[in-house]
Amino acid sequence: MDFDINHPFPVSPALTKEEIQERYWKCLYTSAQQEMLHYWVVLPKNIKPTELEPVTFAETGLINIGRYFTTDDSPYLEVWAGYERCQWEMNASDWLFKKLSLMGEKVLHRRLVGKTSEQGIFADVLTIKTHSSGDEVISRYTVQKDYNRMKGGGNYFLLKASCASRDYAALANDIFFTVVNWDLLHRSNLALAELPSTVDLGGSGSFKIPGSWHAKIIAKNRLIIDHTIDGINYGVINIYFYSDSVCSSAEDAFEKSTARFHQHDNTVSFVANELEEFENDINPDLGVMHTCTGEIYSETEKMRALYQSYIFKCSTLWCYVELVGQHRNNTNYNFEANKRCVEIILSTLNINSRK
DSSP: OOOOTTSOOOOSOOSOHHHHHHHEEEEEEOOSSSGGGOEEEEEETTEEEEEOSOEEETTTTEEEEEEEEEOSSSOOOEEEEEEEEESSOOOHHHHHHHHHHHHTOEEEEEEEEEETTTTEEEEEEEEEEEOTTSOEEEEEEEEEEEEOTTTSSEEEEEEEEEEEGGGHHHHHHHHHHHHTSEEESSOOSOOSSSOEEEEEOTTSEEEEEETTOEEEEEETTEEEEEEEETTEEEEEEEEEEEETTTOOSHHHHHHHHHGGGGOTTOOOEEEEOOOEEEOOOSOGGGOSEEEEEEEEEETTTTEEEEEEEEEEEETTEEEEEEEEEOOOOSSOSHHHHHHHHHHHHHHHOEEOOOO
């Protein structure tokens, strides 16, 4: 978690149960026609609803589903809820950080929660933004995610509480209590944006991938998982397996797997950093992991792609998992979808034995 001593980031309530009951009220949002957008939020009693009808903000892709602000003479606090339907499964935290980038928010503190093997990672983030008027605004954001039962994909929600920087010290606890006390009224039975499918490793194990991804075996020890939509590939994941009789280390698995990039008739150039040990908080069953980042590019094909690999030993096998896809950008969610797919593969991979 980041730390900024000038802007406190409370993570527990500073009031007693009786003080909370006296200070706050529970607001139910049911203005949207679609039940899946209904939610509840706990607000200070001096904050009331002002804008409840859905309004689209094209510059961020967000749709307003609730705006609330202070109605008395106390320091001004504004609370705002918005959402976006996205077709692909990704971490709600990654979705939020993209929105913060689009809105020009500078992150002061962040708190990440969740598990990659379940709904993914969520975020609680404090930001600051200087507007053209020179005013500094402090905002705190949290996120939710749910399956869109009408159109498929996921509904990604954020709740934002904002105030002037000069008032933040007085409002920090109200802001914290509001952004961590809200939820959807009618959740679906699916916590993901896509139905997962299982890839079987010939009885030797399995892993899961989001429903829009496709897996195929192209060699005895190699699988490809690609994200191809309407004939266009947005990301590809290569998985190689090596028995410990032919592969002796993570470096050996890396060299064997990336040798294809160095063939003489290859128009692709490959550059990568050194392998480094990765703090494996994704799947303890996979043991010690090594990772490597880099780039694959081709001048003739006008292509430049992000490369990342994870290497580990599982049972008697060395496993190499490689992602090739778009860099992070503010125009689409391909980077976030690719990142999430790799995390789901790693978090659900289990191998019994493989000869």
